[in-house]
Amino acid sequence: MRTVLLRGALAGASAGLLTSLFHLLLTEPVLDRAIALEGAGDGPVSRETQKYLGGPAGLVLFGIAVGLLFALTYRVLPSTATAWRKAVGLALGSWLVIALIPQLRYPANPPGVGDPDSITTRTSSYLLTYALGLVVVCGGYAALRALHRRGWSEPARQVLVVAGALVVVGVAYALLPDSGDAVEAPATVVWDFRIRTLAGLTLFFAALGAAFGGLTLRSERRRPRTDADERVPVLR
Template sequence: MVRTLLIRGMLVGVVAAVLTFVVAKVFGESQVGLAIAFESAHEAPGAVAEPEMVSRTVQSTIGLFTGLLAFGVAVGGLFSLVYAVAQGRLGALRARTTAGLVALAGFAGMYLLPNLKYPANPPAVGNPDTLGERTSLYFAAMLISLAVVVGGFVAARRLAPRFGSWDAALLALVGALVVIGLAYYALPAADETPEGFPADVLWRFRVDSLAIHATLWATVGLLFGALTERANRPAPVRTPGAAPVPALAAGEAPTASGGSPVATGA
């Protein structure tokens, strides 16, 4: 069962990666190009440009697709394992509803909540010397977010018998927001936007990043849920050797066991 879900999740991740690549190519790449142009225009005079190991053309095409494909397969596989644990533990929910909730939790924990503290930045934003520190801070925020999301689901389920489903969900949500707010207040800030960087490029890049991740998680949740619900649908039961019931013509009465029409008006 788990193996089937894992394979299904990885295949769904491939489809999600293809759709995500289209969104990234159409919307995100233009902002990356503008950020790189800003970086090139503001290089120090006389600075020697580092040789490119991979050309910009390769980065924006096959490189982008390969990275998204690997990420999509990883997300799909992880999603399927979490779904296997969650099914039946969130109440009497259909496969689509469970998959949707798991996808929403993954999107919130792995992208949305961490980006409230450390939003995505295009090239030329951020000091290369602090890249390792900023990466560690982002992963710390992501782990905290995932823990808060999982804790919120657990709290809502345990509070439901006492307060009801809606009130329990609201209480868990308020508690999660308080915890995430305190945690993000304690984490250090990382504001390294260079002076003069176009605000509209930064804003559009972050909006496009949100659209890219939303496309990935929405595709995984919706497609996985639809396929799983279809696979779980019971097959129609047929009696061996039973002949199909013929359709009756208009005004014709059902036949008796001997095959002759049953009189209705005579």
């Protein structure tokens, strides 16, 4: 278990560092434009410190935390897939829960956009999208395994599960409240920020899955397959 957790922390830190470089090069200029439009001065921490120290350090720490949770989930998740497919599949599921499903319903806004009085409502609504994503991904995974046990072909069960997930997400989106925020900033600034935010999350989970899967394959080549640290319980 310790080896798996260490692998997750290393993969998460690497993904966080890579994502911080992405945001430093592509997202920070958009943030600077948004802050300039807001007309806010420097706060207790200067923009330079936030940009070159706070942001990267925060993303690396975030990556380590997510990597540890990723490794723990990988360790206990029942699956007959190869190590690489399992890691990539888990990263895809995590991306759906944390990035795609919430961001499609409530896209991120740059600083200074939105009504400060609606923060509580927005936070509650955003947490609901996390719960929605978790239910959809876990339910979809359980459905895939159940259909597999019943002898359904891989294309048939994948099409059925994806179609069901789209219906559930669509209905939930319709029931969730709107953010209610008037976006007065230029559309180019807002959408540049939203696209880069989603792209950064996509990069993070792609890097996390690839790094963890690669490290796991490397470990399997160096150890016997019967090593207890690499065993994963399988539910049939």
